Structures are given as structure tokens and as C-alpha cells.
Amino acid sequence: MADSPYGPGPSGNHGVPVSLLPEKGRALCHGQIESVTYMPADQTAAFSAMVTDLESERAAPRAASGRRSRLRVVWLGRRRVPGIDAGSEIRLEGMVTQSHGMPTMFNPRYEILSRQENL
Template sequence: MAELPARGRAVCGGIIDAVTIPPATATPAFTAILSDTDFHRAAQGPGNHRLRIVWLGRRRVPGISAGVRLRVEGMVSLREGLPTMYNPRYEIIGIQES
């Protein structure tokens, strides 16, 4: 995730760290912060290891909550200093049971 372009199409994956649900009076937009899986393991290193994901027009996205592994694909742009992807295609990655 540290190698995301400032602007352009990208595919990446990680773990949802946080979700933001706006109040009923605000414009519907479900926002999540995706962190690099390697960053979770090492908790250090250079580069930006976070991606803001925004689903416009939605108050929630089924299956998306903190701790979920996710793979996203879409256009990246830099907003408020954080790489941001709007309305991405996404895939929830399950963990293998032992």
C-alpha cells in the first residue's frame, strides 16, 4: 500500500481499521480506513500504509466492519493528505479455519 499512486487505478488489500458512519442529517457516505497487512505485522516502516475508502450514497456496506480483510480495486486520488478510493470494487477475504 505504500506504493499506491497519487492518482490512478490501483488494486490493494489490507485490514479495515475503522469505519465512519455519518449522522442521519448528513449526506450518505460510508467511510473506512484500510491498513496494509504487513504494516499490522511490523507496525513500522516508511511510506503511507493507509487508504481511505468511501462509498458515496450509502450509510453502510454489508460485511464491512473493523477487523475485516479486504481487497479493493479502483481509482486512487489524494484527499487531505491521504490516498482515497471512491466506490471501489471490493472483495471480502475470509480467513482459513484450522
Template structure:
């Protein structure tokens, strides 16, 4: 992954972090990225939407940070989403600030 590059990913939220009320508002989520080919070498590949394109996590963790937000509706641990933005390394972790995102719904089994 380049030091600063624009990329589109798909993954599952592993954890979220909300700072204390006295701190500046922000909302952070750590996502386990799903790769198109099932390995970390394909980390920047675009993955088409839909249940048939669901992949296992490649192990790469990406941090998403929304500045000025204390919570984001629909964003919680276990949520699948597609997201894109400018990726930078912050404290050695790939990070995207204020990403564009789309929550992927899961089909219920009948």
C-alpha cells in the same frame, strides 16, 4: 504513489465512519494496506488471494468512501479485503471513491 492512479490493494479495515442521519449518505472506512514485499515501496503491488498471502500491514492508510451508502454488509473494523479503484489524494490521504472490493474470509483454526 501517483496523484491519480488506478491500483489494487489488500488490507485490513482499521476504522469506519458513518455520518449523521441529516448528512448526505456515505460510508467511509480506513484501511491499513498490506504490501506484497512487506514494505511501503511495494504499495501498488497486486497480492494474490488466499490465506498464504496474508501480510502484515505496511503502515500506509487508505480511505475508502462509498457514496450513497450508510452501511456495507460485511464491512467492519478488522475485516480483511482486497479493493481497487482510482486513487486520489484528499486532504493528504490516499482515497478511493466507490471501490470494487472482495471480502477475504479467515480460515478458522481447529
């Protein structure tokens, strides 16, 4: 991955928090998976996850931008993506677009940074 205006590639940091993503365009970001959605077998294969800022970033003061710090991530043609589970910390790179009024990345590159342990 080449350096992006939103953070360096693997040799540097993890990109920007979800709340600082642009409305459209290529971006490198990081966050925590809040939830995942599995499509029923009788529907077109797609796997999606909601990504939010990490807990430490949520607690930091923010400018009153009014933007929600959530990103929908969709992998088309897949029913499951290994390692993508609620609680995992993830880094994403892809094109941000608006879909149904929410920032969305389709088929992004991803790296799992940490996983929440099941107790």
C-alpha cells in the same frame, strides 16, 4: 476485472499492499479495515473506512519512503456496506486520488477476503 499493473485480477493475487499504492491512478490493493465511520442521518449519505496494511506486511522491513500505509475508502450514497467492518481483510480496485492529503478511493469494487470473528 482485467489485470492491472498493480496485480492480477481474481485469478491471481490480491494486489499490492496499501503502502505501495501509487499517488494517483487505477490500482488493485489489499489490506485490513482499521475503522469505519458512519455519517449522521442529517448529513449526506456516505460510508467510509480506513484500510491499512495487514499485520504481516506491517512487520516486514520497509524502504524509508515516509508514506503512511493508510487508505481512506468512501462509498457515496450509502450509510452502510455489508461486511465492511473493523478487522476484515479486503481487496479493493478503483481509482486512487488524494483527498484532504490522504490517498482515497471513492466507490471501489471490493471483495471481502476474511472477517475477524467476534469473541
